[in-house]
Amino acid sequence: MTMIYRFSPILSVFHWLVLSPPVAPLPVIRKAFERLGFSEAYSVGLLHSNIILINFKSDLDFHKFWExxxxxxxxxxxxxxxxxxxxSIERDSPLAPVWISLDGLPVHLHDLRALNSIDKLLGKTIRIDAHTANFSRPSTARICVELDTSLELPPKVRIGYGATSFFQTIVYENFPLFCHNCSRLGHSAVNCPRATRPLVPKSQVCDPVIGNFSKASVSPNIVAGTPEALLMYWMPLLLLLVSLKSRLPLLLMLLMLVLK
Incomplete structure (x- = not known):
């Protein structure tokens, strides 16, 4: 009989963070970490040729560095x-700590249990702002939440308690960008350095001097050798001469076209 053991790790005990490339040399990072003054032990090691794995013993140190x-x-x-x-070394985890503000949230919902219930609609609660915890700023509630930045998050959520319900607007502070093109944090697909830029047709290239007019935009209905074709051929040069305010060469060119 074959027995299969299924291991289900408790991720909450894994205080592991990843530094994505380009990364500094490992000795440089270790030296820098010594100056950060973490409260408890930690370890820094090479996970891949250019990826650093950091393991924190303290939950506070973990979130302090991650935020x-x-x-x-x-x-x-x-x-x-x-x-x-x-x-995966090919993509970043879209999970990120994000502070959210709940402006105008009723004060009786600033309770820790109530805030945790609200946050569950979005993600996992990391910590609550000190002013929110001690009710020193009752006009708004701030919570740091672990969010999936690859998802489209709602601008408001419906909150219900007892027979009452209302929509609460959510303000996402410094929301990190996630690129769906390269699966990396830090930029959007619009500004992705790996995105393939579409080639601009030559007929649409705008000349800085003569504007959009170019030989490539000559109408295919014009017959070669006719005065119209000659005029279309020489028009860029004529416009250039006009822009340079050179009257004599322009007159000579027009004369050549007429005589031809």
């Missing part, structure tokens, strides 16, 4: 992503 999203170590700007069991 910044990008780090600059001695000129190397690196994107921080969360390691998951679906990790």
């Amino acid at each position: 910044k999203k990008t780090w600059d170590f001695f000129g190397y700007q690196m994107v921080v992503t969360r390691w998951t069991t679906s990790f």
Whole structure:
């Protein structure tokens, strides 16, 4: 009889983050980490030839480092992503910590349990803003939530308690961009460096001097050798001469066309 063991890891105990390329050399990163002053132990190792894996013992250190999203170590700007069991060197994890503001949320819903219930509609609660926790800024509630940035998130959610319900507007602060073209964090598909740019037809190329007029845009209905064809052929040069305010060459050119 064959027995299959299915291992289900508890991801909450894996405080692992990934530094995506381009990354600084490992000794440089270790030296920089010594200056950051983490509260508990951590380890930094090479996961791939150009990917660094960081393992934090402290949940506080883990989220402190992750929430910044990008780090600059001695000129190397690196994107921080969360390691998951679906990790791939070809794509970044779309999970990211995002602060959200709930402006005008009723004060009695600033309770931790109520806020956690609201956040579950979007993602996983990471922590609550200090002003929200001590009710020192009752006009709004701020929560840091783990969100999937590859999804289209709602601008508002419906909140119900008792016989009352209402729509609450959500403000996403510094929402990180996720590219669906290369599956990397930090930019959108519009600005993706790997995107294939469409070639512009030659007939649509605009000359900085003579505008959109070019030989490539000559109408195919014009018969070669006719005065119209000659005029169309020489028109760019004529326009150039006009732009240079050279009257004599222009008159000579017109005379040549008439005599021909």
